[in-house]
Each structure stands twice: as structure tokens, then as C-alpha cells.
Amino acid sequence: MEGSTWDAESTRGVLNNDELISIVFSFLEDMAHSGARHRERWHPPEEEAVIDELPYRLREVWKARLARLARVNRAFFHASIKVLWETMDTIKPFFTVLLKPDIVAYTGSLVQNSLSYRKGISAEQWERFRLYSSKTKNIALHRQNLININPAWLQFLSVAKGRPASLFPALKRVYLHSDDDLSMYIAFHVLPQPVFMSVKLDGYSRNEGCAALTLALSTTSHQLTSLSLGQPTTIDVISNISNISSLTHLYIWVDNRLTERHALSELDKLTSLEKLIIQQDHDPEDADAAFSLPTSVAIEDHINRESVQEHLRHLKIEANGTSQFFLAALLSPRSLNTLHLTFLVDVLGLQVTLVPVVVTLHAERNPGLTFLEIKCPEYDAQAMEDLDTLDRVRSNPGYTNMEPFLSSLSSLSYLTHLSFVGVPFFEVDIIEEMLKVMRNLPLLEAFKFIPEKMTTLAEDALVIPRLEVLEDIAVSNPRLVHLAIPLDDSIIPDIPWHSVSTHRLMLLRLSESRQRVNQVQNAVKLAGYLDRLFPHLVSASGYYAQSEDERAAWVVIEKIIFSYQEMRKRTAEDATTVTAWDPMAETRPVRVKFEY
Secondary structure, eight states: OHHHHHHHHHHHHHHTOHHHHHHHHHHHHHHHHHHHTTTOOSSOGGGTTSSSOOOOOOOHHHHHHHHHHTTSOHHHHHHHHHHHTTEESOSHHIIIIISOOOBOTTTOOBGGGSBOOTTOOOHHHHHHHHHHHTTOOEEEEOGGGOOOBOHHHHHHHHHOTTOOSOSSTTOOEEEEOOOOHHHHHHHHHTTTOOSEEEEOOOTTSOTHHHHHHHHHHHHHOSSOOEEEEEEEOOHHHHHHHTTOTTOSEEEEEEOHHHHHTTGGGGGGGOTTOOEEEEEEOOOTTOHHHHHOOOSOOOOHHHHTOOOOOOSOOEEEEEEOHHHHHHHHHHHOOSOOSEEEEEEOOOSSOOGGGGHHHHHHHHHHHOTTOOEEEEEOTTOOGGGOOOHHHHHHHHTOHHHHOOHHHHHHHHTOTTOSEEEEEEEEESOTTHHHHHHHHHTTOTTOOEEEEEEEESSSSGGGOOOOOBTTHHHHHHHHOTTOOEEEEOOBOSSOOOOOTTOOOOOOOOEEEEOOOOSOTTSHHHHHHHHHHHHHHOTTOSEEEOSSOOOHHHHHHHHHHHHHHHHHHHHHHHHHHHHTEEEEOOTTOSSOOEEEEOOO
């Protein structure tokens, strides 16, 4: 009996221990978030480029479970509301449940479908509001959960007796999608608390909201480190942003006028910036923008430009070629580690001719680059119809001279990842030239070079190297793990039996297939050749979508390669086992395995 009493008291002691229960709930929170990690985000796919991960929203099933646990005792209550109210995608519970607005008795709806408090707000209601709102760290303000409020009652809320000095004292991350009165009131009220703010106003919002908010941020927010603006910015907004000296992460959406008028040069004031993402408001059908190329592509002066942004390590830009050129000239620092450039295609296709110039400018200014990725999605050589204009570009050595481009890439000795996908080049030997660049990059771990021909003209057809180049790669780039490159497999070389390779390449993509690899003899020979050079392959295939027969053929090639790997493994295991004879034993020989 005494033991039972002691056990009950011990259990109560544990269940009422705030520290222990908080630890338990932290594990429950991790479980809830891991369940939602691949299902529910606060943002749609097009917002994946935002500079900071948005918090995961608890699924309803976890909300229900945690809400039930809140009723166990005081310790469970406080631990559960900390999780339940930490991330809120609506503000309705705060103003329609915790604070008691005027409602229509027989329907339970708000009077005139709008917040009002004609009976006032009691001290108890404010205390309950404070209890829950003090747990909120992340909040989304969007029109989907809009609550109407008359400006007069909004003013009342700001001066009501008993109102806490800060409505959300723990708030650190704000996501503003609507400029309705209550959302804007909260966004301004919580300044200067947030360290992260995302402003992506919906189509019903006015541009003035972003301008006013960024001006307020520039004068009050000294701890804001991350800012994301998801609609085209104005010169005034850029000026406001440039005065938020605490910023380390910035995502902005710009249009052609801002880049051409050099308005973004003001961002150079952000000396603490570490990561910058710029996305252009791009219309691929805009012929005027497509024709607009820089008057000069001379880059010597831009390369020598001084930069005060010593901490900028990561730069990502999605824009057409001309905007990319201006942004590189204005903003490229000397401290980048990673660079992602996406060249947006236009109706004429001319803008992509600036890729080598822009890359050269960035590379010359940032010799410490470790990650470089260049993409031209949706470029189509068949769509290049204005050949007269293209010929004028082709006759300009600033666009066609590849020597500065290749030299600048060769000097990036710290590169571990180099990728060009879908980029057209005037130089038809560009693949072979890039293979020469590879030899100067001994730290390279991933190399993807899948170029496009500039036009469908025969003179623009790219020269595709043969498979033998893989033997050079196996020697010059020992750290390579991922390789994707067009190669001509019409002639499969003899297997180099004279050498034994230990290369660690795991992923191989050969995007040019000139012979039917689904012929058994060719499949066996190709598999043997690849296995000899790269004995640790995990995957080998074509890079782009192929016919069903070709995909099936690569499956066969992979199976043959894996069979070779399995045979080597078994041979190695057998080599560690020898037969040992014990002359004193009357039994037959025993097998002894030696471990190395």
C-alpha cells in the first residue's frame, strides 16, 4: 500500500514537473513537424526561392491531440499551448475568441460582419489574450482569414484599457499577404520585434502598403535580418531597404526599369548582407525588352570596381541577359561562395547570348567560388527566327570570344560544383573546351555541362566528344562524384585493361546517344568500359528523356555494371579466405577467414 502511494505521488510529481513535461512536448513537436514536413508548407511551390525556410504548420490531427493533452493538468496545459500557438496562420482566434466581440445572438456571427466591442474588453479577456499571444513566434496575415474591422474600432483596440504594451511580445517571423486594416495594423504594431518578414501582397492589395512598411522598417527595425518582398519593388522601396543595415538575407522582385536605371546600386549599402536573391518580373513576349542589349559589353571597369559587401557569400538571380549584366556590374561582390544564375528566355532568344559575358564578370570578381550553377530553361534553338539581329551579335567579339570566359572558369580552383544546363553557345567546340577547363579544377565533385546549339543552322551544330574523354576525366578529376555531359557513343573504345581505376564517380549521365545502345553486344561493351573507369557507379543513364527502348537499354547496362561490381565484391571476400591444414587434427581441413 505504501509502495502504491509512493508510486502515485512520484507519477504526480513527474506529470506536474514543468521542465520534464516541456521536454516531452518538444519531442512531440518534432514528431508533428516531421509528419508535416513533406506535406504542408505555408507557401506554394513558386515561393520556394524565398530566402528563409518557412515554419511547418501542424496538421489538424496533431492539433487535436495536443489540445486534449492540454486538459491533463497545469504543466501539460502550458507545454501544449506553447506548441499549439507558436505558429499561427490566422489571427481570428485572438480577436474573435480570446477577446469577445459583439455578435448576433441567434446566428453567432459578428455584428455587421465586422469586429466591434461595444461592451468593452475586460481585464480578464486581455489577460487571456496575453497568455496565448505571448506564445506566438510566427504569424501569417492573409486575406483568406480576413476579419473586417471599422477603422474606429481599430483605433479603440490601440488605446483600450488593459491592453498589453505588445500584442505579440514573442513574435519573430511575420508573413504579410494582405493590406487589410487589421493585418497592416498588426504588421506595423509588432515593429521592431521581427527578425524575419515576408511581404507578398495579394492582387487586391495596393502598392502603398509595401512602401510604407519598408519605410517603417528602415527607421525602427534594428534586429531584422531577413526580408522577402514578393512583388515588383519601386525605387522608393529599394531606397528604404538599403537603410535597413541589420539585413543579412534579402529576396526582392524587380522589373527591367530598376536594373537599367541602376537603382539597385543602393543595395551596396547593406554591408552585412550574406545572401541575396533577385527575381525579375519577366514577360517573355515583350519584344522591346528582348531587343534591349547593353550598348557595350566591355567588363574591365566592372571587374575592377570596389565592393564594400565583404560578407555576401550567396547570390541567386533570375533575370534576362541584360538585367543579369547590369546586376553583375552593379552588385557582384568579391566574396561569393555560391552563385546561381537563371537566364530567362524571351521571344527572340537574344538575351541568352550574354551568358559568357556575365559569368566571366562574376568569376573574375569572385575567385573563391565553390558552387556555380547556370541555367537557361526552355531555350529552343528552333525559335531563333531573327537571324539578322543574331548575326549582328555574332559579329561582336565581346559576345563570341570565349577565351576570357574559359580562362575565368579555369581560375576557379576552389570549385566543387560546376553546372551549365540548357545554355546556348556560339562556340561549336565548347564541350571540348570545357573539358580542358575541368583539368584545372581538381576539387570538382559535380560537373554538369549540357549545352544547346544556338540555332538549327548546320554551322551552329555542336561538336560532341567521343567516349575516350572519360579516361582523361578519370585521371584529372579524382574527386568527381556526379558527371553529366554529351558524349558520342557511336564508337565504344576498347576496355583499358592496362590500368586499374579506383575512381569514386557514382552518377553518370550521357546525354548524347548516337547508336542504339539497346543492342546486346554494344550494351555489354559499354557497361564493361564504364565499369573499368568508374567501378563505384550507382547510376548510369541518359540525361534527358529518351525513348522507351533507350531507357530500357540503360536499365540493362546498369544491371550489367552492378553484376561486375558484385563479382568483384565476392572475389574480394573469397580472397580473404584460405584453406589451413592442421596436421595434428584428424578432421578434414578447416577454412580460416582472415580479416584485413
